[in-house]
Amino acid sequence: SSAHHSPLLANLNDEQLAAVTLPAGHALILAGAGSGKTRVLTTRIAWLLQTGQATPGSILAVTFTNKAAKEMLARLSAMLPYNVRGMWIGTFHGLCNRLLRAHYQAAKLPQAFQILDTQDQLSAIKRLCKQFNVDDERFSPKQLMYFIAGCKEEGMRPGDVVVSDPDTRKKVEIYQLYEEQCQREGVVDFGELMLRSFELLRDDVHLRQHYQRRFQHMLVDEFQDTNKLQYQWLKQLAGDVVEGRFVSSSSVIAVGDDDQSIYAFRGARVGNMADFIREFDVRNQIKLEQNYRSHSNILDCANALISHNSNRLGKSLRTDQGPGEPVRIYEAPSDLAEASWMVDEIKQLVKSDGFKRQEIAVLYRSNAQSRVIESALFNASIPYRVYGGLRFFERAEIKHALAYLRLLENPHDDTSFMRVVNFPPRGIGARTVEVLQDTARSSGTSLNDAVTAVGGTAGTKLQGFVAKMDVLRERTQGKTLREIIETIEEESGLIEHYRSEKEGADRIENLQELVTAAESFVTQEGFGRDAVALPLDEHSGTSAITQSPVSQGLDPRAPLLNEPLKPAEGTLASLVNADTGETLSPLQAFLVHAALEAGDNQAQAGQDAVQLMTVHASKGLEFDAVFIGGVEEGLFPHENAMMDRGGLEEERRLAYVAITRARKRLYLSHSQTRMLHGQTRYNVKSRFFDELPEEALKWITPRQAGFGTFTPNSGAGGAYGAGAGGRFGSNSGWGGRAGSTSEIFASPPVPKQKAEPSHGIKAGLNVFHNKFGEGKVLAVEGAGDDARAQVSFGRHGTKWLALSIAKLTIVS
Numbered sequence: 001s002s003a004h005h006s007p008l009l010a011n012l013n014d015e016q017l018a019a020v021t022l023p024a025g026h027a028l029i030l031a032g033a034g035s036g037k038t039r040v041l042t043t044r045i046a047w048l049l050q051t052g053q054a055t056p057g058s059i060l061a062v063t064f065t066n067k068a069a070k071e072m073l074a075r076l077s078a079m080l081p082y083n084v085r086g087m088w089i090g091t092f093h094g095l096c097n098r099l100l101r102a103h104y105q106a107a108k109l110p111q112a113f114q115i116l117d118t119q120d121q122l123s124a125i126k127r128l129c130k131q132f133n134v135d136d137e138r139f140s141p142k143q144l145m146y147f148i149a150g151c152k153e154e155g156m157r158p159g160d161v162v163v164s165d166p167d168t169r170k171k172v173e174i175y176q177l178y179e180e181q182c183q184r185e186g187v188v189d190f191g192e193l194m195l196r197s198f199e200l201l202r203d204d205v206h207l208r209q210h211y212q213r214r215f216q217h218m219l220v221d222e223f224q225d226t227n228k229l230q231y232q233w234l235k236q237l238a239g240d241v242v243e244g245r246f247v248s249s250s251s252v253i254a255v256g257d258d259d260q261s262i263y264a265f266r267g268a269r270v271g272n273m274a275d276f277i278r279e280f281d282v283r284n285q286i287k288l289e290q291n292y293r294s295h296s297n298i299l300d301c302a303n304a305l306i307s308h309n310s311n312r313l314g315k316s317l318r319t320d321q322g323p324g325e326p327v328r329i330y331e332a333p334s335d336l337a338e339a340s341w342m343v344d345e346i347k348q349l350v351k352s353d354g355f356k357r358q359e360i361a362v363l364y365r366s367n368a369q370s371r372v373i374e375s376a377l378f379n380a381s382i383p384y385r386v387y388g389g390l391r392f393f394e395r396a397e398i399k400h401a402l403a404y405l406r407l408l409e410n411p412h413d414d415t416s417f418m419r420v421v422n423f424p425p426r427g428i429g430a431r432t433v434e435v436l437q438d439t440a441r442s443s444g445t446s447l448n449d450a451v452t453a454v455g456g457t458a459g460t461k462l463q464g465f466v467a468k469m470d471v472l473r474e475r476t477q478g479k480t481l482r483e484i485i486e487t488i489e490e491e492s493g494l495i496e497h498y499r500s501e502k503e504g505a506d507r508i509e510n511l512q513e514l515v516t517a518a519e520s521f522v523t524q525e526g527f528g529r530d531a532v533a534l535p536l537d538e539h540s541g542t543s544a545i546t547q548s549p550v551s552q553g554l555d556p557r558a559p560l561l562n563e564p565l566k567p568a569e570g571t572l573a574s575l576v577n578a579d580t581g582e583t584l585s586p587l588q589a590f591l592v593h594a595a596l597e598a599g600d601n602q603a604q605a606g607q608d609a610v611q612l613m614t615v616h617a618s619k620g621l622e623f624d625a626v627f628i629g630g631v632e633e634g635l636f637p638h639e640n641a642m643m644d645r646g647g648l649e650e651e652r653r654l655a656y657v658a659i660t661r662a663r664k665r666l667y668l669s670h671s672q673t674r675m676l677h678g679q680t681r682y683n684v685k686s687r688f689f690d691e692l693p694e695e696a697l698k699w700i701t702p703r704q705a706g707f708g709t710f711t712p713n714s715g716a717g718g719a720y721g722a723g724a725g726g727r728f729g730s731n732s733g734w735g736g737r738a739g740s741t742s743e744i745f746a747s748p749p750v751p752k753q754k755a756e757p758s759h760g761i762k763a764g765l766n767v768f769h770n771k772f773g774e775g776k777v778l779a780v781e782g783a784g785d786d787a788r789a790q791v792s793f794g795r796h797g798t799k800w801l802a803l804s805i806a807k808l809t810i811v812s
């Protein structure tokens with residue numbers, strides 16, 4: 001027909017054309033990455049509209065992210081002269097929200113109902129637990145939240161849960177109370193958005209039939225990651241069960257790729273594909289096998305990797321593009337080196353090869369990895385944007401921790417005071433804070449100093465907070481930056497607060513990452529090796545140390561000791577107060593650094609910027625060049641997922657998603673050492689490297705024997721489990737007590753340039769300073785004009801002093 005000659009269809013291959021122009025009816029398009037699934041969906045919508053088979057109002061399309069929805073809308077409005085607003089295009093949650101807003105009365109919601117995020121949800125549950133005296137040892141608020149979310153995902157109200165034991169009965173009771181509370185307050189959580197709109201459709205025949213008639217064309221992208229309730233929701237909109245048979249007069253087209261199912265942990269069911277085929281009696285199944293995205297070296301890697309998974313629905317992918325560049329693999333001595341290698345390669349790509357920055361992505365398995373990369377990009381003045389998350393220093397938990405640190409440095413920092421006076425919550429209400437602000441304003445003092453003027457219980461609480469900060473200020477005197485941050489994170493209650501939150505684990509990891517950030521800041525700035533206590537916790541089972549660095553013939557000290565020990569010129573540590581000779585304390589310098597990094601360089605909207613995101617967030621996207629960092633055992637595959645086959649296969653699908661994001665260049669890297677969550681880890685390269693075809697690879701650094709000996713039969717954990725004898729810290733041959741890394745690193749094989757300092761100041765001596773009084777020298781480093789001493793001055797804390805400026809006299 002003439003519709004087939006539409007320019008819209010000009011560039012489609014035969015299978016794509018068939019999919020785009022399918023006659024009305026249900027269809028499943030099952031195809032691998034980059035085969036044009038999303039493009040087919042978008043083009044089909046355009047084609048339906050253009051050929052008059054559909055009006056904008058008859059279309060409902062589900063995308064996986066808001067970003068994808070925006071892109072689809074943007075493409076459609078470029079292709080067509082229509083007002084695309086009438087179309088319902090969005091994520092499941094977005095569409096549910098739209099439905100409930102339109103029918104809030106039928107859904108028994110207030111017009112302006114609020115949506116609770118997970119943090120709000122948890123505090124709501126906590127309030128409930130307190131009110132009803134729930135034993136939080138037996139039922140933690142977090143556990144209750146999971147329970148409620150899980151019930152909702154399965155479409156179950158309290159009355160639907162099968163109660164078989166007293167514990168479940170209690171949980172169901174709380175679920176019930178929680179529902180009543182939400183209803184009273186007019187709020188809905190994410191699960192409720194989905195469930196409430198599902199029930200609305202199920203129970204209101206007129207409404208359901210209205211939408212069934214309206215949405216003649218339903219299209220669902222990333223169908224492999226839908227959960228049970230989402231599938232049921234689609235079914236409600238698509239049709240009704242009549243005499244035991246599902247009957248639908250609309251067309252549902254689902255596209256998906258079982259190899260890219262990566263949200264099982266959130267209830268995604270690949271099984272929905274089989275159910276869909278059966279229940280919708282799907283006749284049309286189309287496979288797309290031509291990949292348009294990647295050069296063949298990249299695609300070969302993806303295909304070879306995923307072939308190691310079992311129970312695949314089976315698809316193959318080919319590309320007409322040439323082999324392109326080999327996939328480059330780099331082994332870094334440290335995570336810092338990995339990041340700086342990435343930066344060098346990115347510069348090269350932009351300068352010499354003409355790549356746009358926004359066409360370059362850096363992907364990582366775990367959010368905490370981004371900090372080091374952000375820092376390297378920042379230092380190189382390369383604009384970047386972090387997707388699906390905030391930049392490290394802008395994350396709420398980090399800002400809270402930094403506010404405590406600032407307050408420690410300066411009690412009169414009112415901004416920081418405001419941020420944390422009631423965070424974590426300590427019963428200081430907004431009203432009290434207002435009173436305090438008024439008092440401070442009228443007396444012209446800081447908030448800190450105004451607390452004594454506030455009376456009553458409110459005043460007592462405020463004074464309690466200030467007293468607590470005073471104690472902390474005292475207790476952290478003379479402590480290393482690491483110790484200060486750890487003390488603050490614990491004593492402020494931040495860690496405990498996040499421990500009870502669903503998303504809290506991530507936040508705690510970030511708080512630990514702040515410790516790491518401080519450590520490497522101290523090292524880079526050259527605050528002296530005494531301050532650099534490299535952590536190795538012998539009790540922690542979290543470190544994924546796989547093999548002794550000794551047996552690998554690597555000296556893990558080498559890269560670390562090459563870090564400068566003196567403050568580099570122009571660094572914060574080298575700033576010296578000309579009056580006192582005082583340098584910035586590590587804490588002061590670190591706070592300046594954090595403020596600078598948070599301040600700018602996050603690319604402006606529309607600015608050409610390198611893209612940073614987790615692998616999960618990258619689904620559906622594509623870039624000319626992709627870097628995947630931290631391809632190491634324990635990180636990718638992640639240690640939490642390595643112990644069973646299902647987990648490992650999901651990790652492999654994640655790796656498949658990551659690799660298939662790349663069009664022209666792909667870079668994989670792993671690092672021998674990595675500071676993560678405040679721990680140094682000695683990782684070996686991922687087993688995934690052994691599953692890639694050698695012909696497609698280029699090892700930039702010599703290939704190390706790594707995980708190559710692994711076979712699935714050797715048992716999960718066989719070669720890398722905790723206690724495999726490879727723990728660095730427990731290896732006495734390393735000349736250090738387990739767990740005491742500062743000792744291990746304290747005797748560097750780096751030759752000292754000048755043996756004898758001329759100033760006579762040595763560690764252990766008592767000295768006198770005009771401003772700070774008497775103190776004890778903890779450490780001395782550098783020589784000549786660079787000589788610095790670390791002195792503990794009791795009340796004034798520990799300072800680094802430049803000996804060429806500060807006048808120190810030896811007391812004893």
Ligand code: ATP
Pocket residue numbers: 011012013016031032033034035036037038039040257260291292293619620621622660
């Ligand atoms: P993923 O599984 O990663 O979501 P996908 O199957 O949805 O991938 P698309 O993103 O739709 O794939 O397409 C991948 C790339 O190939 C896009 O840049 C798209 O524009 C391009 N492409 C798809 N089909 C064709 C075609 N027939 N001719 C040229 N380019 C095409």
Ligand code: MG
Pocket residue numbers: 037038039221620
């Ligand atoms: Mg897609």
